[in-house]
Amino acid sequence: MAEPSYPRWSPAELIAELREAAEEIAPELNGIRAEETLEGESAQMIEEMAEALRRIAAGAPRPHDIARMALSAQMPRKPIGVPKPANRKPAKPRR
Numbered sequence: 001m002a003e004p005s006y007p008r009w010s011p012a013e014l015i016a017e018l019r020e021a022a023e024e025i026a027p028e029l030n031g032i033r034a035e036e037t038l039e040g041e042s043a044q045m046i047e048e049m050a051e052a053l054r055r056i057a058a059g060a061p062r063p064h065d066i067a068r069m070a071l072s073a074q075m076p077r078k079p080i081g082v083p084k085p086a087n088r089k090p091a092k093p094r095r
Helices: 011-028 038-057 062-071
Strands: none
Touching: 011 038, 038 062
């Protein structure tokens, strides 16, 4: 197998790049949050699978269950980016 001419990206680097791409594209997608984009979903899936592999490599009990859970993609979506503050009207001063 030929060696690639560039270094491989680590899971953390891939996750960071995908989340950044999700934040960039979400404003153009009319109401779709960054974590709901393909890039956002991909980042979370890589993160979940990397965590599952770390646990299995560390000798966690029931590795089959850990793998099944990671592959099921049932975890809630994690928010990406800084949440926007609620648009609240300032309180009127008391007289």
